[in-house]
Amino acid sequence: MKPAPFAYQRPTTQAAVLDLLARHGAQAKVLAGGQSLMPMLALRLVRPELVIDLGGLEGADRLAARDGQLEIGPLVRHQQVVESALVRTEVPALAEAAGWIGHLEIRNRGTVLGSLAHADPAAELPALAVALGAQMICHSQAGERIVPAGEFFLGLFQTALAEGEMLVSCLLPLGAVARASAFTEFALREGDFALAAVAASLVTSPDGRVAEVRLAVAGMGPAPVTNETAQAQLVGQVPSPAVLREFADAVLSQAEPADDLRATASYRLKLASRLIVEALGESISRNPKGGVSRA
Numbered sequence: 001m002k003p004a005p006f007a008y009q010r011p012t013t014q015a016a017v018l019d020l021l022a023r024h025g026a027q028a029k030v031l032a033g034g035q036s037l038m039p040m041l042a043l044r045l046v047r048p049e050l051v052i053d054l055g056g057l058e059g060a061d062r063l064a065a066r067d068g069q070l071e072i073g074p075l076v077r078h079q080q081v082v083e084s085a086l087v088r089t090e091v092p093a094l095a096e097a098a099g100w101i102g103h104l105e106i107r108n109r110g111t112v113l114g115s116l117a118h119a120d121p122a123a124e125l126p127a128l129a130v131a132l133g134a135q136m137i138c139h140s141q142a143g144e145r146i147v148p149a150g151e152f153f154l155g156l157f158q159t160a161l162a163e164g165e166m167l168v169s170c171l172l173p174l175g176a177v178a179r180a181s182a183f184t185e186f187a188l189r190e191g192d193f194a195l196a197a198v199a200a201s202l203v204t205s206p207d208g209r210v211a212e213v214r215l216a217v218a219g220m221g222p223a224p225v226t227n228e229t230a231q232a233q234l235v236g237q238v239p240s241p242a243v244l245r246e247f248a249d250a251v252l253s254q255a256e257p258a259d260d261l262r263a264t265a266s267y268r269l270k271l272a273s274r275l276i277v278e279a280l281g282e283s284i285s286r287n288p289k290g291g292v293s294r295a
């Protein structure tokens, strides 16, 4: 099938993108890496009047540490993140999560912000953003809105992005939580979407107890699944395997897994429980010896 006819513009400034978005509203679609939008156009799942290609935006591939945060611009590709020494050291879970996305050809084109804006329930990066407390920077002609990742993913392919807005960056807090972060997933074949995936970070204090824990699961409902109450209750405990399994159960009590051709809901729950314990174990092993002092 071929896409329905559409007009195409490739502005070179963000102001010009916002102007086009303001003038065309819901009839316009932003194109980043095209790895989700092009198939949707070809299948006529979307029929925009105008496609606004971000490919000409100067400096949009910025990936840098600034004021204690990692700033990810709208043209940062998955593979750029996988290969970044800064990301691999400071936010290892981000490099790992991006490495699970599709195949190399897809990672070379697809962008981090495109994946966040697309909000596929099985996608790796929305769970990562929720787990690590990212902030989504949304711009429109009306100005800037900063939306915490925990409030950005509203449901199946639904985000808090309003008409006329684009994501101009995602900010990930740097520090002990990001440095100890880990990501794991299970897919039936290499390059497939995950049956379940987990982004986690568990920071221990010098006495070996949990100082902070952050976790979100993908593929277990219409949006990333997390449980802030369970996270708060884990603080101060010794993270033994039994305690971590109990925590996994508490997180997954919020999940709404579905039966489909690839797996049953009950299989997904068992799988996610194993992955949660695995990701937390990996994160614990990434803590500096002697834990992190919070003084």
Ligand SMILES: Cc1cc2nc3c(=O)[nH]c(=O)nc-3n(C[C@H](O)[C@H](O)[C@H](O)COP(=O)(O)OP(=O)(O)OC[C@H]3O[C@@H](n4cnc5c(N)ncnc54)[C@H](O)[C@@H]3O)c2cc1C
Pocket (backbone or CB within 6 Å): 029, 030, 031, 032, 033, 034, 035, 036, 037, 038, 039, 074, 100, 101, 102, 103, 106, 109, 110, 111, 112, 113, 114, 115, 117, 118, 120, 122, 123, 124, 125, 161, 165, 166, 167, 168, 191, 192, 193, 194
């Ligand atoms: C074979 C195959 C396998 C795949 N496997 C995976 C996988 O394992 N995991 C995974 O997560 N994804 C996977 N994908 C999907 C795809 O890789 C991601 O969704 C993709 O990387 C999204 O980024 P993009 O830059 O290509 O976005 P695009 O396709 O360009 O855009 C996607 C959507 O986001 C919007 N958008 C893009 N950028 C912005 C912005 N800055 N502001 C506002 N809206 C924006 C677009 O308008 C569109 O609605 C796969 C795709 C294919 C074809």
